[in-house]
Amino acid sequence: MMRFDGNAAAHEVAEGLKKRVANIKRPLRLAMISVGENSVTRSFMKKKEEFGLVIGVGTRIYSVPESASTTAMRKKIAEVVHIKQNTAVIIQLPLPAHMQPDYLVNAVPAAKDADVLSSRAIGDYTMGRGVIVPPVVGAIEYILAKAECDISGKNIVVLGAGRLVGRPVSLWLTKNQAVYTLIGKETPDMEERLKSADLVISGVGKPGLITAKMLKKGAVVIDAGTAESHGKVVGDVDPIGIENVASLYTPVPGGVGPLTVAMVFRNLVALAEQKK
Amino acid sequence: MMRFDGNAAAHEVAEGLKKRVANIKRPLRLAMISVGENSVTRSFMKKKEEFGLVIGVGTRIYSVPESASTTAMRKKIAEVVHIKQNTAVIIQLPLPAHMQPDYLVNAVPAAKDADVLSSRAIGDYTMGRGVIVPPVVGAIEYILAKAECDISGKNIVVLGAGRLVGRPVSLWLTKNQAVYTLIGKETPDMEERLKSADLVISGVGKPGLITAKMLKKGAVVIDAGTAESHGKVVGDVDPIGIENVASLYTPVPGGVGPLTVAMVFRNLVALAEQKK
Numbered sequence: 001m002m003r004f005d006g007n008a009a010a011h012e013v014a015e016g017l018k019k020r021v022a023n024i025k026r027p028l029r030l031a032m033i034s035v036g037e038n039s040v041t042r043s044f045m046k047k048k049e050e051f052g053l054v055i056g057v058g059t060r061i062y063s064v065p066e067s068a069s070t071t072a073m074r075k076k077i078a079e080v081v082h083i084k085q086n087t088a089v090i091i092q093l094p095l096p097a098h099m100q101p102d103y104l105v106n107a108v109p110a111a112k113d114a115d116v117l118s119s120r121a122i123g124d125y126t127m128g129r130g131v132i133v134p135p136v137v138g139a140i141e142y143i144l145a146k147a148e149c150d151i152s153g154k155n156i157v158v159l160g161a162g163r164l165v166g167r168p169v170s171l172w173l174t175k176n177q178a179v180y181t182l183i184g185k186e187t188p189d190m191e192e193r194l195k196s197a198d199l200v201i202s203g204v205g206k207p208g209l210i211t212a213k214m215l216k217k218g219a220v221v222i223d224a225g226t227a228e229s230h231g232k233v234v235g236d237v238d239p240i241g242i243e244n245v246a247s248l249y250t251p252v253p254g255g256v257g258p259l260t261v262a263m264v265f266r267n268l269v270a271l272a273e274q275k276k
Numbered sequence: 277m278m279r280f281d282g283n284a285a286a287h288e289v290a291e292g293l294k295k296r297v298a299n300i301k302r303p304l305r306l307a308m309i310s311v312g313e314n315s316v317t318r319s320f321m322k323k324k325e326e327f328g329l330v331i332g333v334g335t336r337i338y339s340v341p342e343s344a345s346t347t348a349m350r351k352k353i354a355e356v357v358h359i360k361q362n363t364a365v366i367i368q369l370p371l372p373a374h375m376q377p378d379y380l381v382n383a384v385p386a387a388k389d390a391d392v393l394s395s396r397a398i399g400d401y402t403m404g405r406g407v408i409v410p411p412v413v414g415a416i417e418y419i420l421a422k423a424e425c426d427i428s429g430k431n432i433v434v435l436g437a438g439r440l441v442g443r444p445v446s447l448w449l450t451k452n453q454a455v456y457t458l459i460g461k462e463t464p465d466m467e468e469r470l471k472s473a474d475l476v477i478s479g480v481g482k483p484g485l486i487t488a489k490m491l492k493k494g495a496v497v498i499d500a501g502t503a504e505s506h507g508k509v510v511g512d513v514d515p516i517g518i519e520n521v522a523s524l525y526t527p528v529p530g531g532v533g534p535l536t537v538a539m540v541f542r543n544l545v546a547l548a549e550q551k552k
Contacts, residue, residue, distance in 0.1 A: 119403050120399055121399070123394070123398040161450050167402070171447075173460070174437050174442065179457070182449070182457075185455065263363045
């Protein structure tokens, strides 16, 4: 089995981006808008800061109190996107339950939407327009290219229909006219479907959802789920015994995550290049 | 088996729309931009003219020669969308091979995009925003509601990943966290997958692609495919013997088609109501 090293892959992407950043010849910056205090969010932002530092892109965190209204948050986003120094702007999800994420992500104009979450950016991607791809899709495409795994002819199962994984992954697979099954909600025949899958992409955020015995021998298993369990970040896949079943497996942490961060910056650089 | 009567359903939708149109108290018009001469396209436009007449919405056809460049076509679209009398503007697909459809459909602003084909309109729909739905999705939702068929817990198979059926249908199913398989390209195990499907939605445009013997007893079969065969419009499903297998079947013509036309007008009316 190949255990995919997301940190090494992110490093490779960084090498390519460094040169592109140097060519742009003006300072670039990723703005992150974060609501409240959350240790997982803080650690994700820290990883973005570190990646930015490596490739020469600045980062800036804008903090909004947990108690802020959707209107106040929208105002803050409008303010941040209008600052010329912010090349791209991302909103750290998830947001508190009282805020409306669909409304808020649309306050980021497509030209600064490195996370590809606004309607316009999603629509452009769906229709095959624009220079950026949803970060998780960029990460998965990179992993599959490395593994020389072609999606055509594969039996693909996607678990979860969330904003950050399931939805963009289904857009990508539909665009590519793949054959895939999306399991949006729990279904009794999940195990049966998993058992015949050549490629599994999971983004549910439920630790232990998938175990080795549910998988087909030789399956490619991409774990894009993140949850916190006993103070640690874990994925959807229980890693015990996975090496005896999967042909490729992306661990959490250290798999899809670091590469997704790299792809946010690849989007930022592509957006900056468009403005030249 | 219930053979779904799309003309009767379109008539029902028309009754509701008549009242809404009367309430708007200003003339409404659907503009159709058509390229070249094509008997199928002409018959589709005629159906829209007729439906508009029933509910009190005008229609106008703008013809563009087949030889027009993408640039000339884009110019024409910009001209048509700027005419205030055109409440909504649709581009009759398919376009000639030398024109770029993704570029052209984006020339229609979301506020006039009754076909939900522009990036912005698609993105708004994907993110659960806006008042309109892709016409084929509106039609399918209507059919399933009539049949009291709930998609949750169903094994759903979608055939085709095209702009007018497969893509919007997959967006709809993902939004609804359904469990579905999209077959974008031909796959050897299509028959096996069909055999276990409770609900089949097909939009390939390949006559005879699906036959009765491929289906599960009791399946709901929605044929949204259209092709021309020996001078007649036919769907993807071979109707021979279908009544012995399917619990609900939408024939072509007279099934999804007329209802999809009705949904284009429902979108036009919803867009007009928003402007009040």
